[in-house]
Amino acid sequence: MLAQQRQAAILDRVRAAGGVRVTELAAEFGVSDMTIRRDLDLLHDRGLLAKVHGGATLTGPGSTDEPGFHAKSVRQSAEKAAIAARAATLVRPGAAVALSAGTTTAELARHLVDVPGLTVVTNSLPVAEILHAGGRDDQTVVLTGGVRTPSDALVGPLAVGAVRSLHLDMLFLGVHGITERAGFTTPNLMEADTDRALVAAADRLVVLADHxxxxxxxxxxxxxLGAAHLLITDDRLPTEARRTLAEQVGxxxxVPGAERGVAQ
Structure with missing residues (x-):
């Protein structure tokens, strides 16, 4: 396959799936990781995709843009892993916790499969699948139900109704964006309602957000911002942002980011 043909095929996969991984593309096309990275560099320079750690995603996010779960999973994977590992240290056996939808909370779920006696409430299909695959008989997973979003969250009146009667020790909340004026935000109106219901049900709010x-x-x-008892982020967060957040969150x-690859 010629380089131009391979690059066209890569672009087709990004558009279809929302995101791609360097290792998967290298295996599929039978070339080296470095060759794929050069292809992504060229497509990025032409404004056709956005390079992220370990792969690439679609360009052009806006306030209502909602990437799919797979697309988000290839972004800042090292940082998300470090954040999730730190968050897992807060969970004790027998606790009742909630995990909102998101790729960082899904990463956290992987750390929780071995915690005994845990009850997890979630509106995330991937989180529920990860915990179910763990196969622990002493864990209880409560999936809220609701309308499915592009990011595999369950939202809407059914989800809100399922959460309102619950009392939880802690909520681990994944967010789309953070600013001083708007606080923690999402591109989906119904997901915001569901997230607020989760916040109200929990004694403690822990926000998981990379830089x-x-x-x-x-x-x-x-x-x-002031509603968060704890915010866990990575060490690439700008100094000014650290100062603002330190003043407003509890x-x-x-956390130090894990070792990062060459492609950023």
């Missing part, structure tokens, strides 16, 4: 969420604004605010935890 790219700072300065991004979704169309709907979930809660203001506690700011900055």
């Amino acid at each position: 790219t969420k700072w300065g991004t604004v979704g169309i709907s605010s979930i809660v203001p 506690e700011l935890v900055v």
